[in-house]
Amino acid sequence: xxxxxxxxxxxxxxxxxxxxxxxxxxxxxxxxxxxxxxxxxxxxxxxxxxxxxxxxxxxxxxxxxxxxxxxxxxxxxxxxxxxxxxxxxxxxxxxxxxxxxxxxxxxxxxxxxxxxxxxxxxxxxxxxxxxxxxxxxxxxxxxxxxxxxxxxxxxxxxxxxxxxxxxxxxxxxxxxxxxxxxxxxxxxxxxxxxxxxxxxxxxxxxxxxxxxxxxxxxxxxxxxxxxxxxxxxxxxxxxxxxxxxxxxxxxxxxxxxxxxxxxxxxxxxxxxxxxxx
Amino acid sequence: xxxxxxxxxxxxxxxxxxxxxxxxxxxxxxxxxxxxxxxxxxxxxxxxxxxxxxxxxxxxxxxxxxxxxxxxxxxxxxxxxxxxxxxxxxxxxxxxxxxxxxxxxxxxxxxxxxxxxxxxxxxxxxxxxxxxxxxxxxxxxxxxxxxxxxxxxxxxxxxxxxx
Numbered sequence: 001x002x003x004x005x006x007x008x009x010x011x012x013x014x015x016x017x018x019x020x021x022x023x024x025x026x027x028x029x030x031x032x033x034x035x036x037x038x039x040x041x042x043x044x045x046x047x048x049x050x051x052x053x054x055x056x057x058x059x060x061x062x063x064x065x066x067x068x069x070x071x072x073x074x075x076x077x078x079x080x081x082x083x084x085x086x087x088x089x090x091x092x093x094x095x096x097x098x099x100x101x102x103x104x105x106x107x108x109x110x111x112x113x114x115x116x117x118x119x120x121x122x123x124x125x126x127x128x129x130x131x132x133x134x135x136x137x138x139x140x141x142x143x144x145x146x147x148x149x150x151x152x153x154x155x156x157x158x159x160x161x162x163x164x165x166x167x168x169x170x171x172x173x174x175x176x177x178x179x180x181x182x183x184x185x186x187x188x189x190x191x192x193x194x195x196x197x198x199x200x201x202x203x204x205x206x207x208x209x210x211x212x213x214x215x216x217x218x219x220x221x222x223x224x225x226x227x228x229x230x231x232x233x234x235x236x237x238x239x240x241x242x243x244x245x246x247x248x249x250x251x252x253x254x255x256x257x258x259x260x261x262x263x264x265x266x267x268x269x270x271x272x273x274x275x276x277x
Numbered sequence: 278x279x280x281x282x283x284x285x286x287x288x289x290x291x292x293x294x295x296x297x298x299x300x301x302x303x304x305x306x307x308x309x310x311x312x313x314x315x316x317x318x319x320x321x322x323x324x325x326x327x328x329x330x331x332x333x334x335x336x337x338x339x340x341x342x343x344x345x346x347x348x349x350x351x352x353x354x355x356x357x358x359x360x361x362x363x364x365x366x367x368x369x370x371x372x373x374x375x376x377x378x379x380x381x382x383x384x385x386x387x388x389x390x391x392x393x394x395x396x397x398x399x400x401x402x403x404x405x406x407x408x409x410x411x412x413x414x415x416x417x418x419x420x421x422x423x424x425x426x427x428x429x430x431x432x433x434x435x436x437x438x439x440x
Binding site (some may be wrong): 124160 | 294295297298299300301302303304306307308309311337341345349350351352354355356359403405407411
């Protein structure tokens with residue numbers, strides 16, 4: 001039935017009343033949105049957790065069918081990499097012994113580990129690259145705290161905190177920019193810094209790398225802590241393809257982020273990181 | 278009468294939770310399916326299918342419910358998506374009035390371009406419209422599920438139920 005054509009005079013007050021109620025409801029929801037969202041997530045989180053786990057299992061199972069050829073190739077690559085790493089471990093063990101001796105001499109303590117709050121991801125907003133975790137104000141979470149996984153792979157930072165839940169802005173979010181350092185095998189070469197800028201759709205690019213330096217495919221990117229939000233040394237991603245144009249002031253590169261939403265076992269919020277001076 | 282409102286409320290609620298957890302893990306290069314939008318479009322498309330008139334009551338209720346369950350999982354103000362969905366419904370209503378009942382004769386022929394147009398318009402309003410491969414995949418991905426929804430909607434005569 002067309003409410004605009006039939007009995008317009010009788011319908012008009014009803015329509016106006018509907019519009020007023022609508023705007024009052026919207027105003028009320030926005031005024032108490034933090035409390036309301038927290039309440040809603042408290043109700044929906046058991047369902048979301050169950051569906052998230054079911055999705056993880058199903059996508060992993062289905063994904064394995066589509067990736068058989070890829071897995072075989074990756075396996076070969078990993079075998080080669082494993083041998084290289086074994087060689088590296090042997091070299092590093094020697095360096096470790098030397099390091100320990102040096103630390104004893106100059107009385108420097110070992111690196112302090114972060115204070116971590118463990119959390120589970122229960123929801124994702126793919127449109128804007130946010131995830132929802134089940135820890136909030138009551139667990140000591142506050143805005144801008146970094147979020148990592150057990151392998152110290154950086155996911156993002158706390159964007160919004162509710163009483164029992166928090167929204168994490170992924171590093172692929174379009175508003176996310178973080179300073180990174182390009183990890184080089186050659187320790188004598190000068191450090192290369194750049195910025196990883198979120199592109200949305202769970203992707204990001206490496207930008208602002210000086211043209212003077214050479215970055216290669218598969219170079220590892222780690223946080224540099226220059227901007228102070230993230231501690232240094234967290235894993236960010238690896239370079240896929242470089243884009244060097246001499247006419248532009250900086251070079252860019254396509255990168256693959258290390259975080260994988262399909263393989264989140266446990267997330268950790270770094271709750272005690274302070275900016276280094 | 279009230280049953281259809283309850284049904285759509287719970288359907289939108291379930292789809293909101295479903296797309297923010299389960300289906301989000303089935304993204305293709307970051308492209309995901311917006312089930313809430315698909316259901317809303319189906320309701321709008323089939324609203325007044327056998328008549329010339331347009332059932333604004335159910336469309337308005339769907340826009341409010343779909344908007345609520347979208348916004349609660351997004352970092353936007355409540356009401357934003359509702360307004361966008363109402364704009365889409367209003368434009369859609371204008372478009373079908375131009376078609377003058379032809380939609381009822383060949384619904385599928387009109388469903389395909391109208392869905393793609395509405396999807397583009399919705400993303401344009403949400404400022405998530407990009408001209409890249411991922412967005413093309415997203416359109417196709419959503420379109421596949423919209424077609425599936427179209428036949429389910431028709432099979433179970435849900436349009437009669439929603440009138």
